[in-house]
Amino acid sequence: MSRDLGALDSWHADWSGLRVGVIGLGVTGFSVADTLTELGAEVLVVAPEGESERARLVPVIGAELLVDPLGDVVPAGLIDFAPEVLVVSPGFTPRHGVVRWAAESGVPVWGDIELAWRVRDKHGDPAEWILVTGTNGKTSTTELTASMIAAAGLRPAPCGNIGVPVLDAVRDPAGFDVFVVELSSHQLHYLGSSPSAIAVTPLASVCLNLADDHLEWHGGAAAYRDAKALVYRNTRVACVYNRADAATERMVAEADVVEGARAIGFGLDVPGPSGMGLVDGILVDRAFLDDRRTSALEITTLAELDRLGLAAPHIVANILAASALARAAGVPVQAIAQALETFRLDPHRIELVADADGVRWVDDSKATNPHAAHASLSAYPSVVWVLGGLLKGVELDELIARHRSRLKGAVVIGIERDGILRAFADNAPGVPVAEVIGADGVDVMAEAVSIASGLAAPGDVVLLAPSAASMDQFRDYADRGERFADAVRSRTRKDGDDRAADDL
Template sequence: MDQPIAVRDLDTLTSWNSEWGGLKVAVLGLGASGFSAADTLTELTADVLIVADAASDNRIEMTQVIGATLALGGSAPEQVSALSAHMPDVVLVSPGYPRDHLLLEWCRTAGIAMWTEIELAWRLRDKTGTPAEWIAITGTNGKTTTAQLTAHILSTAGFRAGAVGNIGIPVLDAIRYPDGFDFLVVELSSFQLHGMPRHGAGAISPLASVCLNLADDHLDWHGSRGAYAQAKATVYANTKIAAVYNRAVLATQSMVEEADVIDGCRAIGFGLDTPGPSDFGIVSDLLVERAFHDDRHNEAVELFTLDELRQRNLAAPHMLANILAASALTRAAGVSVDALRAGVASFEVDPHRNQLVLHRGGVSWINDSKATNSHAASASLSAVDPVVWIVGGLLKGVDVAPLIQQHAKRLKAAIVIGTDRLAILSAFERHAPQIPVFEVDSTDTEHVMPRVVEMAHGIATEGDTVLLAPAAASMDQFESYADRGEKFATAVRERVGGSGDDTSDVPTATPTA
């Protein structure tokens, strides 16, 4: 096979105004980030080939509009042939491509540079003039909520701020926004971080960064816990002002200690305990700061009271941690304490993250469909007792047995859904045989949640919480975690919302064998 020969010095491509014309680029994948990369590069008059397994009709049509070439479908060897014929100078890899994919193996063998859309966006961040400062956020859980809250606080303080990246808005779309931004709050997944350089022209240098927490997730993709943690640690590289870490998760502190940051960058801890100097934390019923005020060695500045946050359904332990992390990031960005308070006071939690759908007959129905792994589900379970737990989906190689052991005492019952039901049922049988466990094995996705809610309604009594916190991905039965959450909420409103306190007509569920 003929191997491409690099003809461009990629290290010179560090600005929107660099010479991008004629650069031969291949974009792997035609999802949101892949199309955004192709759209950006064709605007820069690069020669763009898109290689994708599948794409929507709209994306195919838009590919023709922007002037990119599309190689759609075909076997992996056929895609390699298309890539080889294009002879790219650089390949843009969409998040989630398996590390051992034949296309990536070919690029490595051929010595072709592989970038993520994050690296490309960093190189192009000056399109509208003075580049926005970046605030980088990762972690196994809480990324989206913390990114949204951070951007909201910055906006409340009068800055032009946007939450982008893994949150759903491609960074490349944001850097081309005509009016520009003061801050981009960039949510980064482990997939995105895995492919990002820590040094060189494409290495990002955020104003502030945080790894919120670390627990087993996506181990099937990364191959090991160590590889997953190493990817997450990339978030701290080249941080300028504040590397924020979770005092309760020693791994995040180690990441900061080992990070190659900019001189003068400070390590800022957050946690639900008493803070030391340079920390955020909790004293009695107050969330406080001892990091960015003049007398931090002797005094703490009050930020919020727990009662204030309880009134707004923001006092669950994991939410308090998110608030403290966002407070640290925004204070590092120069936000005043008054603006910080105003931002949190006006913040609304994203749907599907500990969303109270209904409280009827003394039973609370909570949608935490975004709890797609054990760590997130554990946070949700820790906040309720007793609970009817809806669990299951795609486990992504993670063992749920420790989660079941940890929370068995608070479980009234469990309802198991999804493709990987057998592993969950087996874990209950081994570690919590006293818990009634019910199984919904419907392959008709439209009827999964109505059946789940019917079962839960027959189990839950006054004082109970029915909690959808699946500890698993959703794509086996639903389009996304949002689709799963919407279907749950709809089923709850239809089945429970109109029934008042009368449960006499609800059939009694029978535990699975």
């Protein structure tokens, strides 16, 4: 007799003996397995290797490990285990053989977010949830929102795709007032995708923007858009959208939300009632006040954000989105301004590495797709652009054409260079373009920096905004950014030593 999964809507429900297959053993997969064994479930973890530290801990937490390459053939051990639920790590596409087998066999497929929502009451009354997604800006907006909530004296948990599994936050014995959950399109796809799903009802939600990304995972742009749109489903208080991105506004208009939820737009223009925006260089709230038709609340100014290093247009947009989410949670504008005073962007997000001989070197390695690279390029009038990597099925023609007037030159790295070189030839034939041929990340970045140095003149910015993923030549985007920064510092130090020697 199959278990009534609808009854498993609390940490304190009877999870004992539930057979759960956990697919994948990254940070998310391990948090799922650890949670389920603590709940008393019978857990089989399927992962492609058994020598990692997490793999060695699987039997320690009371689960069983099945080592399998996880190709198209479904492991016999998983079939024999006969799981009642399959919890899939977000890296596995819905077309993966194991996921297809589950669907064909009638086995419900959950992601870690659904499990976390079901058991969110471990320590009493559950925290409110705020959901953050978008093609770009998710992490910065999640961190901004959490810092604003903390400045109001509440305890937030920034978690999810940001790097801290939501289940780890759920099980933290100290407890939290608000979960600010960053969600990838992969996580959203699996949120509520099974017939046994229960409704996640966030306090507030936002899709910051929408541009082509992860098309190979989703199988196309429409599926990617549909996954992102799920962030608004069942929102109770505020559906925050980007006035400059019509796709996000349509998502809100089409969303099935809780009665009374409001649509709150943000943008770099003058806001109407129920909006957040800019008026004469002042960031204002015209959404969360009684007299919003004729009044506005001042949050901060562009001049103040410039002093804090937070004045790039896409960062200002993220601040407005985060302010809307925080205001939905009851945070006063004074606390938002206080939070901004101490907020610092994470490394590799428009980070100034060096300013030497009138040339600024900026690391935005986190710009892993064209939409993010567009935001970076838009912040500077004269750029030598370092780009390239794994393009994830997208093309750069539109991006290059849009920014060709600001490009002093380009240096192309990565293994998928041919398409980028063609895009420059077709859309910006007057821009000097060099390619770096090589496989080793250290040598590639040293050569890229050397070439960029020769293209740049005083007043230019050498900008690492790859518009692509990093795993072809680097461990991750952080490794790519660190190697860029190391190469820049080495280059500028050498140039300084050479000038000093010339003066002797």
